[in-house]
Amino acid sequence: MLLNVVHETRYEYAPAVRTAQHLAHLKPAHGARQQLVSHELEIDPQPVQRSEATDVWGNARTFFSLQAQHEELKVTARSVVSTSPAPAVLSEMPWEEARERMRYHRGAAYDPAAEFLFASPYVPRHADFIEYALPCFPAGRPLVDAARDLMARIHADFEYETEATDVGTPALESLQLRKGVCQDFAHIMLACLRSLGLPARYVSGYLLTEPAPGRERLVGSDASHAWVSVYVPGDGSTGDWLDLDPTNRRVPGEDYVVLATGRDYSDVSPIRGVIDGGANHLLHVAVTVTPTIAA
Incomplete structure (x- = not known):
């Protein structure tokens, strides 16, 4: 497109x-x-x-x-x-295995995705995020399925409200409010994933203003948008990044434009x-x- x-x-x-x-x-x-x-x-x-x-x-x-x-x-x-269109990420790797692969081990090969494991200015690691995310991450569940479920849960639990937060609203406060905008939803999802030990990055960009005939107009059109990219380790090779949009509960496709990626909004x-x-x-x-x- x-x-x-x-x-x-x-x-x-x-x-x-x-x-x-x-x-x-x-x-x-x-x-x-x-x-x-x-x-x-x-x-x-x-x-x-x-x-x-x-x-x-x-x-x-x-x-x-x-x-x-x-x-x-x-x-x-x-x-x-x-x-x-985004290529499908078909990995069946359990989320615990993905987490273990990203743990630091002496002599392990460096994976650049590890840079997105840590807390950042807008995205702290906190037990409240683990508690919120854990129902989506039962033992043995594939990381791809669990991350998609977390995206769907945030979409269902949070209300999109432009006046509820501002650029400086902490992610923990947004988690308690259950309200916010795409930036807040992205920060909350990032905090959940990183608190579980899973690398994830913030993606800023745009949505197609007018959708194709028969398709619903997405939240965030006519403004810059934000979503999440979670890292799925590969089997002995570089892994894949899976983009997920909790604001619209979907995988970003060719109607999305990537502007920049970073740890959180402050980077981009x-x-x-x-x-x-x-x-x-x-x-x-x-x-x-x-x-x-x-x-």
Whole structure:
């Protein structure tokens, strides 16, 4: 599927911002399942300094600096992405075996997925997450089945409510509230998996704004979205990453666009920065993802 993505971010400041430095993760990923056909990033006012680099997780990021006074900042990312259906992960490995394979043993070969076992700024490891997740992880159950069940449980137990939480709401608080948005659902699922000793990473991206005829419109359209990728170890080889979307209770397919992956939201927030001035600000975000006819 060929998708056209437009992500517009606009800040209004009062009083004006004198200087600012920002870091943006707005360039979609490029890999085997998703190819970046084109990408452009427009910044107004024009930055005096701008550079692109790859972060520690392999995501493209753009740094830019503004040295002139401004009352508004507008950042528009336009991308064309070719997506493919996700390959099925058919492993029958019990979840306990998967956990044991990821434990540290002297002399064991390093697996990069181990980086996603540990607590991160937005995702603590805690007994409350283990207690919530354990009904989905009985002894001997395949990891793939257990992770899918956890996704379904979060979808059933939690209410999608935009005003219930904000970016800084701790995952433990979201667990108690049983309310939140896609970011909260992803953080809770990550915390459950990591607390059980299973590697999992945060995925930021987009959903197709208008679904195909006969398909239900997904929660999270017209905004950036977030879901989870759990690591399924292989038999003597590199394992697979299984993407799961607890907000919509489904495996992400070709109607999803991956923007970036990290430990949690703090690694891959679309735009963050430091400003001098602008004590009060308004944020406006608009995302549109539509099918594009190939030339």
